Amino acid sequence: MTKSQRDTFHHGNLKAAALDAAYDLVAGTGHETLSLRQVAGAVGVAHRSIYNHFEDREALLDAVAMEGFTRLAALLRKATTAADYTRQYVRFALANPSIYSLMSSRRHGTMKHNPPLQAATHGVITEAMRVFCRPDQTSAERRRTVMKVYMILYGGISLYAAGILDLPNEQALVAELMAMTTSA
Incomplete structure (x- = not known):
């Protein structure tokens, strides 16, 4: 049959x-x-x-990354403080390491050729601006603030995942990153 x-x-x-x-x-x-x-x-x-x-494998990977950014942005919309944002971001990254790796592999500079992926990425960035930036900051200052936060988060998560940071658990990582991002 x-x-x-x-x-x-x-x-x-x-x-x-x-x-x-x-x-x-x-x-x-x-x-x-x-x-x-x-x-x-x-x-x-x-x-x-x-x-x-x-169209091809890369288009499918872009769609998966877009879904990851969309899911992360939905979580981050619930954050009311920098500490909440940091906690949600770290938890997502550590709970979804392969998805986070894919999301991180998408080059922001080429996203202008993929408006849906760019919009999903900007959803996460918009939430960071809402939480970490002050209304009186210039556009350049807001950009730097968000870049600083992402550098801290990405660096901390990457070092922790690689076993380089001497932290006992995820909660300790979140505490360290919250201290760094809330002073960003």
Whole structure:
């Protein structure tokens, strides 16, 4: 008995199903080895079907990164203080290391060619500006404040994940980063 195409794919929206599958695959094994064939296999379609919705592997990875930024921004909208923001950001990064790695791999300078990814990224930046910046700051000062916060967060998370920081646990990392970002 052979399976017909209808037996292998029952989703109403292949693009959404492929994105969900790619997100889960990246979360599980990282973005470095993700292939369109893996994603197609996960949703039960021929790999060429994925090309109807994503130009190539990089376009699919951009979509997964966009989803990561969207989810992170949603968490950060709940932050009312710099400490809340830092805690939520660190928890997301440590709970989703492969997704965070993919998000960090997307070059901001080239995002102008991908407006949806750029908008999702700016959602996270907007929340940082809301929490860390003062209304009287100039545009340049606001930019520097946010860059400083992200450098501290990214650096701290990267060093902790690599085992370089001598901190006993995630809570200690959050405390150190909160101290640094609240004085940013």
